Amino acid sequence: VSARDPDLLLYLVTDADACGDRGVEETVRAAVAGGVTTVQLRDHRATTRELYCSAVRLRELLSGSAVTLVVDDRLDVALAAGVDGVHLGQSDLPVERARAVAGPEMVIGLSVANREEAERAASLPSGTIDYLGVGPVFPTTTKADAGPTIGLGELGTICAMTSLPCVAIGGIGEAQARAVIGAGAAGVAVVAAICAAGDPEEAAQQLRRRVGR
Amino acid sequence: VSARDPDLLLYLVTDADACGDRGVEETVRAAVAGGVTTVQLRDHRATTRELYCSAVRLRELLSGSAVTLVVDDRLDVALAAGVDGVHLGQSDLPVERARAVAGPEMVIGLSVANREEAERAASLPSGTIDYLGVGPVFPTTTKADAGPTIGLGELGTICAMTSLPCVAIGGIGEAQARAVIGAGAAGVAVVAAICAAGDPEEAAQQLRRRVGR
Numbered sequence: 001v002s003a004r005d006p007d008l009l010l011y012l013v014t015d016a017d018a019c020g021d022r023g024v025e026e027t028v029r030a031a032v033a034g035g036v037t038t039v040q041l042r043d044h045r046a047t048t049r050e051l052y053c054s055a056v057r058l059r060e061l062l063s064g065s066a067v068t069l070v071v072d073d074r075l076d077v078a079l080a081a082g083v084d085g086v087h088l089g090q091s092d093l094p095v096e097r098a099r100a101v102a103g104p105e106m107v108i109g110l111s112v113a114n115r116e117e118a119e120r121a122a123s124l125p126s127g128t129i130d131y132l133g134v135g136p137v138f139p140t141t142t143k144a145d146a147g148p149t150i151g152l153g154e155l156g157t158i159c160a161m162t163s164l165p166c167v168a169i170g171g172i173g174e175a176q177a178r179a180v181i182g183a184g185a186a187g188v189a190v191v192a193a194i195c196a197a198g199d200p201e202e203a204a205q206q207l208r209r210r211v212g213r
Numbered sequence: 214v215s216a217r218d219p220d221l222l223l224y225l226v227t228d229a230d231a232c233g234d235r236g237v238e239e240t241v242r243a244a245v246a247g248g249v250t251t252v253q254l255r256d257h258r259a260t261t262r263e264l265y266c267s268a269v270r271l272r273e274l275l276s277g278s279a280v281t282l283v284v285d286d287r288l289d290v291a292l293a294a295g296v297d298g299v300h301l302g303q304s305d306l307p308v309e310r311a312r313a314v315a316g317p318e319m320v321i322g323l324s325v326a327n328r329e330e331a332e333r334a335a336s337l338p339s340g341t342i343d344y345l346g347v348g349p350v351f352p353t354t355t356k357a358d359a360g361p362t363i364g365l366g367e368l369g370t371i372c373a374m375t376s377l378p379c380v381a382i383g384g385i386g387e388a389q390a391r392a393v394i395g396a397g398a399a400g401v402a403v404v405a406a407i408c409a410a411g412d413p414e415e416a417a418q419q420l421r422r423r424v425g426r
Contacts, residue, residue: 047304047305048304048306049303049307052306052307073261074289076287076289076292076306076311076314077306079314080307080311080314090262092261093293094262094265094293097293098289098293101289101292
């Protein structure tokens with residue numbers, strides 16, 4: 001896969017608290033062994049240097065694999081660490097400016113939480129962003145500032161509004177994964193379902209079975 | 214002045230709390246009218262989007278002036294907003310990586326708090342960074358994670374260790390400014406002395422008189 005065509009099927013968002021004593025790196029190693037296809041490094045409490053060092057370690061861990069690695073919010077950390085891309089929220093850099101800084105090779109993902117944000121994303125110049133993160137679909141405990149849940153129906157509506165691949169996020173576990181793909185998502189993004197699992201490799205394997213391939 | 218040769222003589226670090234109802238933009242406008250030569254936008258509580266918007270507004274405010282504008286920590290915001298540079302702390306991106314991402318045109322400053330950090334900075338490849346921020350020289354209330362104060366003697370020692378221009382920071386007001394320049398600093402950096410002043414333009418003028426030129 002090219003860097004600009006990430007496989008979103010099973011997308012892990014890291015959470016240092018949920019990973020606990022096992023740590024983010026070991027959780028990612030196990031999750032990738034279990035079938036995770038994209039990893040987003042997210043840590044709003046780390047210093048910039050700590051986040052940079054984590055990004056470098058994950059890049060080294062994933063080198064030679066087909067797994068795409070993006071950093072949440074911090075385009076500068078993504079560029080300095082040489083990872084594949086950045087994931088931006090609505091309160092992060094404007095995506096057009098981020099693309100101008102990132103250059104044409106980097107993956108840029110954008111979170112949308114409703115039809116208005118999805119419409120604006122769909123009307124961006126082609127090539128500005130590579131995928132959408134859509135949600136929260138179900139209630140979540142791992143993102144304090146998550147907005148209202150949208151449910152499977154609205155997820156389907158938003159996925160149908162854009163030709164960009166959509167990864168669904170928010171409260172998705174084994175029980176919800178198949179229905180999320182059925183609603184039109186290209187993949188499922190999980191935090192707790194893998195980070196907080198007793199066996200993250202096994203958890204990733206079970207999720208992969210549910211989403212197919 | 215070229216972008217890579219900032220005039221550090223009177224260097225304002227913004228603090229939204231200290232600026233209060235007057236706001237950061239109006240404080241900067243007044244401070245520049247009073248003689249500030251470099252502005253560092255620092256706001257760790259703002260979202261990335263808010264910081265970006267502040268940086269764009271300050272860039273517009275300062276366009277056509279000789280004042281250099283840098284953003285604290287966030288190289289991505291600095292690049293996206295098109296400002297002159299970035300100021301990095303010891304917990305931010307490694308300066309060599311920041312230079313690689315920033316390209317040759319951007320100003321990069323680095324904070325050092327002791328001789329060891331100053332030595333490492335002095336041994337960087339030429340052109341990696343453009344100036345040092347040295348301190349805290351005196352006790353400060355505007356930076357919660359500031360380290361131990363170094364005083365004028367150590368400031369002088371550190372300034373003499375490097376050919377990079379040094380801007381002194383930490384608890385500097387009108388009463389200390391002249392002695393700081395006398396110790397070997399190329400300029401004084403202030404937060405509260407201007408942001409919290411009743412009349413920031415007048416405060417900047419008084420400081421300018423103390424530091425000469």
